[in-house]
Amino acid sequence: MYDCVIIGAGPAGMSAAVYLNNANKKIIVLEKDTPGGKILKAKKINNYLGLDNIEPSDIAYNMYSQLMNNKIKINIEKVLNISKDDSKIIITTDKNSYITKYVILACGKIEKSLNLDKEDELIGNGISYCAECDGNLYKDKVVSVIGNNNESIKDAIYLSSISKEVIYINYSNEEVKFDHDNIKVINNLKVSELICENNILKGVKLSNEVVIEVDGLFILTGSTPNSKIIENLNINLDNGYIVVDNNMKTNIDNIYAVGDIIKKQLYQIVTAASEGAIAAVNIAKLIN
Ligand SMILES: Cc1cc2nc3c(=O)[nH]c(=O)nc-3n(C[C@H](O)[C@H](O)[C@H](O)COP(=O)(O)OP(=O)(O)OC[C@H]3O[C@@H](n4cnc5c(N)ncnc54)[C@H](O)[C@@H]3O)c2cc1C
Numbered sequence: 001m002y003d004c005v006i007i008g009a010g011p012a013g014m015s016a017a018v019y020l021n022n023a024n025k026k027i028i029v030l031e032k033d034t035p036g037g038k039i040l041k042a043k044k045i046n047n048y049l050g051l052d053n054i055e056p057s058d059i060a061y062n063m064y065s066q067l068m069n070n071k072i073k074i075n076i077e078k079v080l081n082i083s084k085d086d087s088k089i090i091i092t093t094d095k096n097s098y099i100t101k102y103v104i105l106a107c108g109k110i111e112k113s114l115n116l117d118k119e120d121e122l123i124g125n126g127i128s129y130c131a132e133c134d135g136n137l138y139k140d141k142v143v144s145v146i147g148n149n150n151e152s153i154k155d156a157i158y159l160s161s162i163s164k165e166v167i168y169i170n171y172s173n174e175e176v177k178f179d180h181d182n183i184k185v186i187n188n189l190k191v192s193e194l195i196c197e198n199n200i201l202k203g204v205k206l207s208n209e210v211v212i213e214v215d216g217l218f219i220l221t222g223s224t225p226n227s228k229i230i231e232n233l234n235i236n237l238d239n240g241y242i243v244v245d246n247n248m249k250t251n252i253d254n255i256y257a258v259g260d261i262i263k264k265q266l267y268q269i270v271t272a273a274s275e276g277a278i279a280a281v282n283i284a285k286l287i288n
Helices: 011-022 037-041 056-069 131-138 150-160 228-233 269-287
Strands: 002-007 027-031 074-076 079-084 089-093 097-105 109-111 142-147 165-170 183-187 191-197 200-206 211-213 216-220 223-225 255-257
Touching: 002 011, 002 089, 002 269, 011 027, 011 037, 011 056, 011 269, 037 056, 079 228, 097 269, 131 142, 131 150, 131 216, 142 150, 150 165, 150 183, 150 216, 200 216, 255 269
Parallel strands: 002 027, 002 097, 027 074, 097 255, 142 165, 142 216, 165 183
Antiparallel strands: 079 089, 089 097, 109 223, 191 200, 200 211
16 A cells, blocks of 8 residues: 555646655655646746746756656556545556555646647747746737636736736626726637747737737636546535645545645646645655
8 A cells, every 4th residue: 555646747746756755655656648747838937946047848857857866656647536435545547556545636737728720839939828927928028818707807917017018808708997008908809810920929810800919828718627536536626626725635534635736826836846745744744
């Protein structure tokens, strides 16, 4: 039996693994894809203290190497289901099953896309899903925000303090107004096409065929946490995001959650790594 199985090898899961391994616990990390998680999607990361001017892929590789150097086991397997009784938790993957005392859910979230042609290729070259992550790439430039909720309105205001101009394309049914001279609102129109040159975004075509030139497009219409695998566990969710306490524990004993999959204020590497550490230290103390 494992002391703890960690699901997801993004910064949250890998941070938890380092702390639990340091506490001499028997652990394994299960990752369905590539260790590094969302870091690998970023064009540049310049807000993680101590890692200035390093390629995102190098940051991900350094994290992964730290696990390898410490002989922490990572299996590339997709977790399909988790079940629990009073004495153990059973994790079923596409290849194996694992029995463990504790589990840390660190599976992240998926940003909602507009499913436009070239949207994926342009991530980091004009397309972004996160104002705090990429806002400073567009200092004194013109950006557009596609939004449909209060969070996107707050993000548009945040971006207006960095960029020259923000064009808010309102995807909600309610009228939106800003008190900021450099925020312009477009109501009742959708983006129908991304205009790019040499794989760099140059503008967007609206549903009335008008093209507006922008340097960046922030698609802020929400995201979906990867919480499908816990459907049967009666874990408290808020809009799909896992609700945790200060120790990163869910409402279900022995099940913890960290990183982008939880309900929180700031979805960043720094918070993900911190939450992984908090969950791990708490679990290590309970096992002792
Ligand atoms: C384009 C982009 C740019 C960003 N830029 C920055 C930035 O500059 N600075 C910053 O601080 N943050 C940035 N972020 C946010 C940051 O990357 C995330 O907040 C952080 O990676 C969250 O870490 P996590 O470990 O919780 O989730 P993730 O990094 O998403 O990792 C989750 C892992 O779980 C795995 N997984 C999911 N489901 C399963 C399953 N069923 N079985 C096994 N494995 C599973 C996934 O494959 C993934 O590897 C950016 C995000 C994006 C999308």
